[in-house]
Amino acid sequence: MAVVPQEAINRFGALMEGVDEPMKRTFKNHVYLLPFVHYPSDPFILQNIHQGYPHESLIRFLKAREGDVAKAYKMLCDCLKWRVENNIDGILAKPIVPVNLYRDIRDTQLIGLSGYSNEGLPVYAVGVGMSTLDRASVHYYIQSHIQMNEYRDRVVLPAATKKYGKLVSKCIKVLDMTGLKLSALNYIKLMTTISSIDDLNYPEKTLTYYIVNAPYIFSACWKVVKPLLHERTRRKINVLSGCGQDELLKVASLPCSFFLRRCH
Template identity: 65%
Template sequence: MGDVSQDALNNLKSLMDQVEEPLQRTFQNVHQGYVTETLVRFLKAREWNASKAHKMLVDSLNWRVQNEIDNILSKPIVPPDLYRSIRDSQLIGLSGYSREGLPVFAIGVGLSTFDKASVHYYVQSHIQINEYRDRVVLPSSSKKHGQPITTCVKVLDMTGLKFSALNQIKLLTIISSIDDLNYPEKTNTYYIVNVPYIFSACWKVVKPLLQERTRRKVQVLPGCGRDELLQIMDEASLPHFCRKEGSGSSRRSEGSSENCYSLDHPFHQELYNYIKEQSRIHEKVEPIKQGSFHVDFPEPPAEEVEIAKTIESELHKFENCNGVSDSLDGLKINGD
């Protein structure tokens, strides 16, 4: 770390020492004992400007307090059938770990429909996974490997990406904004696989809009990405849609233990049981309110808005082209 970076870190530490309760309390849930690593994440997100990073972090802590994010892991989505329908339409799961101990999250971008519940339930589910990752999964991996592990890798499956993705842009922008503003720099690398032509076209126009540090994290892999991903993880940690060419994503697979999206997968079972247990503990203090956990949606950064508009524009271009089918899954591209 250079002198400028160290100076910025020292300045941010000094500023954070002046933050009072209850922000200090929620900050503990954010850093989980890894204060320096957490401050560095926010500094990276604000180009190592300590004052801007301080504002970003304090804004995030206020968001957590105002929306009771510290308690979100004691707010189960009930009944279980509702949560199962969310899992069937918001495809995300933990498939395993890289050889360095980084959690590998699989996301079915193309086949996620977000059509089984209100926006609030999907946002609640997303934040719960974020918080469980940061408070349980990452600390456990850090302890196992004897070193701080504070980031993950994500494998994004574009199988099934259609023009109907236009209907999801608003929700995806909300989720992306929540991550950018409150969970910055938590993803080490984004691996994009099973890429149809429609994604290739959007990526060409979106890529220049991304900040350089974000562009460096994105790797578009050929086909299902199996060979490339096996360089950083064992086969057991590969998402099911990367196991073989043409395997694709799915809402349900032959075996629930193989499909990391499913509520029957060990990760989701552990997460759901953890939330139920935390709910029982919390209920001894105050009654649990049923219903979705409403979170204030942040105003998306200008960059997010521009990217969303660009994607929408590109999808409309394809939609209006004569002779172009709704789904272009068959056309693949190699990684950039």
């Protein structure tokens, strides 16, 4: 859905007036309200979802539900309940300990900020093929993933917004399939859970997924994974030839080391 009607945004904003107090406590004031948009009379807007841009957040949830206001409202309310029930606002203050466990997770769940696109969007490299996800329980890998999402939304995206002088609310992900094995399907349940968390609670946060270094077994794995992904996620996936250097350099400024590790 390319354009969200203003009338739908206004109706959505009006519905948000009725959210419960526990959810409002995850909101904050002093936000940047945009003209001609109806917002709750109580000036509390979700603290860690919109980062001062409630208009953009309403649009994200509307796009995730094809402009259906009632469905978008339910989706956002469910998201707020999830945040309250799981204390997501406080998750960055809950480190994974001991430190050896944290290091094991980071060594087997490979993701890192690698640069920025020409439009200022953060570019994350995800080592899908080399991520074994086998040194901790599912709980800790999910916690780690949510923490990375929250750090992106609270720190990385606001910093990019300030740096580039415009709202930066999305990122780009480069999924490196180097080392991919059929055994990766052993973790399909975990990957599906993580994908579901992103779809339901962090909608429209990734502009494009670029897949690089896809080995011959990628097609077999893709046949299993593809049906589990939401259609709007599948539409964002772009499989590049080889390491994708030529295509990626057209859209992003990435260091030489990024390609040295991926292009052979």
